[in-house]
Amino acid sequence: MALSTASTDSAVLIAEETSPSQTFTTFTASTAWTLGTALRNRILSLPDSQRKPALISIALATAPSGGGSLHTLFQSATDSGTIPDNENWVRRKRNTVLRWGVSSWAMRQKVISGAGSSAADVVEAAFVKKYALASGNGGAVADEYAIHGGGYPIRIKGVEGVVAVVVVSGLKQEDDHQVVAETIREVIAQGN
Template sequence: MALSAPSTNPQALIAQEVSPEQTFTTFTASTAWTLGNALRERILSLPEGTRRPSLINIALATATSGGLPPHVVFQSATESGTIPDNENWVRRKRNTVLRWGVSSWAMRQKNVSALAAGATADEVEAAFVKKFALASANGGAVADDYAIHGGGYPIRVRGVEGIVAVVVVSGLKQEDDHQVVAETIRDVIAKGN
């Protein structure tokens, strides 16, 4: 089954992310397992031409000390063909969600809406790097530690302030990375998980 197109309105995206349909009642390792497996099944069910090998990662939003990486509670490749660069995209998308508290797609749309109509992808990236004074090893338009590409999504729990975890998909087109997470979270919550 094909994915619907995600919104490009940043306010609508953020409202969706904090809606009851996107807010869990609890979030445990078992919830992450259910969500991660549902994402894998959903990606594998995408129509030919849409589906590509993807990496799914769910990590808790807890702070770590001594430079330790986030606590990953689920990770899986959907099928053969993912590459080590998928890990880098996961890290950068997760960092974006943790820093700004919204999906990496919503951050992209916020930056797109702040630019003149018809801005190129490179211009959007460069404006993001400049606006937030982000490090770019090559001095270019790409931030070393953040990515404003769809696929990083906040996990919220009713009654808990802030984000408790981040789910990231890397491998599909960025709008599909975002939408498969949004739709699957909605479906898992609707089933009572």
């Protein structure tokens, strides 16, 4: 079954991400497994026009010990054909979600609406300028953040902020976003 078209309105996207239909009651390793396998199955069922090999990654926002590193709960490729660069995209999209607390697609749409253009180079430049971004390792800011669809916040009812991040990398960026949004809604509706 084909994915719906992802919204390009940042206010609509953020309202969806924070809605009860997108908020878990708990989030454990078992929940991550359920969500991760549901995402993999959903991607594998996409029509050829939307399907490509993709990497799925789900990580807690911080390690259980409170350390600064992430704790990955689920990671899987959907098919042969993912490349090491997918890992880099996962990290950069995750960083965006953790820093701004919204999906990487919503962040992109916020920047586009502020820049008045959707040309990739204009959007990226506007993103760097607006948020005064500098890379921690002396490289380009693109080394740290990505405002491309696929990074999505996990929220729990009654808990402030983002507790985990799910990322899909490999499909078209709007499809990376939409498959996560639709699958989270389905998993929550099933009582997980």
